[in-house]
Amino acid sequence: xxxxxxxxxxxxxxxxxxxxxxxxxxxxxxxxxxxxxxxxxxxxxxxxxxxxxxxxxxxxxxxxxxxxxxxxxxxxxxxxxxxxxxxxxxxxxxxxxxxxxxxxxxxxxxxxxxxxxxxxxxxxxxxxxxxxxxxxxxxxxxxxxxxxxxxxxxxxxxxxxxxxxxxxxxxxxxxxxxxxxxxxxxxxxxxxxxxxxxx
Amino acid sequence: xxxxxxxxxxxxxxxxxxxxxxxxxxxxxxxxxxxxxxxxxxxxxxxxxxxxxxxxxxxxxxxxxxxxxxxxxxxxxxxxxxxxxxxxxxxxxxxxxxxxxxxxxxxxxxxxxxxxxxxxxxxxxxxxxxxxxxxxxxxxxxxxxxxxxxxxxxxxxxxxxxxxxxxxxxxxxxxxxxxxxxxxxxxxxxxxxxxxxxx
Numbered sequence: 001x002x003x004x005x006x007x008x009x010x011x012x013x014x015x016x017x018x019x020x021x022x023x024x025x026x027x028x029x030x031x032x033x034x035x036x037x038x039x040x041x042x043x044x045x046x047x048x049x050x051x052x053x054x055x056x057x058x059x060x061x062x063x064x065x066x067x068x069x070x071x072x073x074x075x076x077x078x079x080x081x082x083x084x085x086x087x088x089x090x091x092x093x094x095x096x097x098x099x100x101x102x103x104x105x106x107x108x109x110x111x112x113x114x115x116x117x118x119x120x121x122x123x124x125x126x127x128x129x130x131x132x133x134x135x136x137x138x139x140x141x142x143x144x145x146x147x148x149x150x151x152x153x154x155x156x157x158x159x160x161x162x163x164x165x166x167x168x169x170x171x172x173x174x175x176x177x178x179x180x181x182x183x184x185x186x187x188x189x190x191x192x193x194x195x196x197x198x199x
Numbered sequence: 200x201x202x203x204x205x206x207x208x209x210x211x212x213x214x215x216x217x218x219x220x221x222x223x224x225x226x227x228x229x230x231x232x233x234x235x236x237x238x239x240x241x242x243x244x245x246x247x248x249x250x251x252x253x254x255x256x257x258x259x260x261x262x263x264x265x266x267x268x269x270x271x272x273x274x275x276x277x278x279x280x281x282x283x284x285x286x287x288x289x290x291x292x293x294x295x296x297x298x299x300x301x302x303x304x305x306x307x308x309x310x311x312x313x314x315x316x317x318x319x320x321x322x323x324x325x326x327x328x329x330x331x332x333x334x335x336x337x338x339x340x341x342x343x344x345x346x347x348x349x350x351x352x353x354x355x356x357x358x359x360x361x362x363x364x365x366x367x368x369x370x371x372x373x374x375x376x377x378x379x380x381x382x383x384x385x386x387x388x389x390x391x392x393x394x395x396x397x398x
Contacts, residue, residue, distance in 0.1 A: 023311035025224035108307030112222035159362030
């Protein structure tokens with residue numbers, strides 16, 4: 001017998017596969033049950049509504065990224081640490097590309113669906129904190145240019161990373177994940193130059 | 200009698216209203232006809248498929264933004280000119296917020312829908328050119344820091360602006376359009392400082 005949490009995770013993964021393949025609007029309770037090889041009744045045992053199911057799938061993306069961020073080695077040059085954290089968010093391989101596509105689909109849907117909007121806002125708040133923490137790490141280690149405002153820099157880095165993700169998901173041929181990473185690395189080199197006397 | 204182009208524009212505007220209010224997945228041919236006060240048959244006279252209708256609505260957003268970009272006064276300090284161009288893209292009022300919401304919904308949908316993907320890619324290519332042109336204007340007028348790579352800077356500015364738009368549409372309470380504009384202005388002040396000797 002599968003335990004409930006593992007089954008819920010399996011269902012969330014079925015949601016992701018549908019979102020990446022067919023779009024979020026196809027992730028109905030019926031399609032998710034079929035994708036996971038379950039009856040509608042069994043699925044309803046785990047999730048009462050489609051909104052709950054979608055919310056769980058989105059939360060799982062957030063949790064996984066956060067777990068990977070926590071696993072990043074924090075020692076050494078903080079420029080390297082921050083770029084390693086951002087690497088966990090960028091679509092640099094198949095798994096992370098899937099997460100980014102799910103993230104974009106949910107983000108667009110959250111604009112018009114109140115149930116998803118509050119969850120998306122919660123994840124947004126955690127991301128704001130993550131980027132504030134990255135800028136603070138750069139500042140505390142003396143790497144951040146001292147004339148920069150930390151609040152503005154956290155917003156600027158967060159917006160840049162989301163824009164890079166958006167472009168890499170939208171047009172992978174023009175802007176592959178690695179090219180997006182190079183833009184982020186160039187940005188970090190400007191706000192935290194190796195030799196603060198230069199640039 | 201209404202001319203065909205005006206009627207098509209009216210229908211595209213009906214699509215926008217539905218997207219902003221209910222989400223893109225509600226913009227079916229049936230709902231758009233009802234929103235515009237037309238029969239399904241009349242609508243089909245203008246657009247044979249839902250894909251054509253959605254494509255026209257997206258193209259119209261792009262055309263309107265481009266027309267406003269062309270109307271920006273190009274004289275004087277090129278930092279002001281570039282910020283004025285970006286202002287036309289940011290959700291700084293109700294009309295531009297609606298455009299941004301439509302843009303986000305179509306962008307997310309384009310990832311899984313080939314018909315919209317090629318149109319979205321075409322608009323993306325025009326935007327890449329627009330941002331390259333902005334960076335060139337800063338460079339040619341001597342405002343851009345000479346140690347910056349123009350290709351990287353065009354990608355960085357484009358990603359930053361799209362990230363700012365995304366955050367402003369997603370959580371207008373946390374990040375209103377004006378706050379996003381301040382982040383973009385701070386970025387421009389770094390890459391094209393008023394006194395190139397400083398910063």
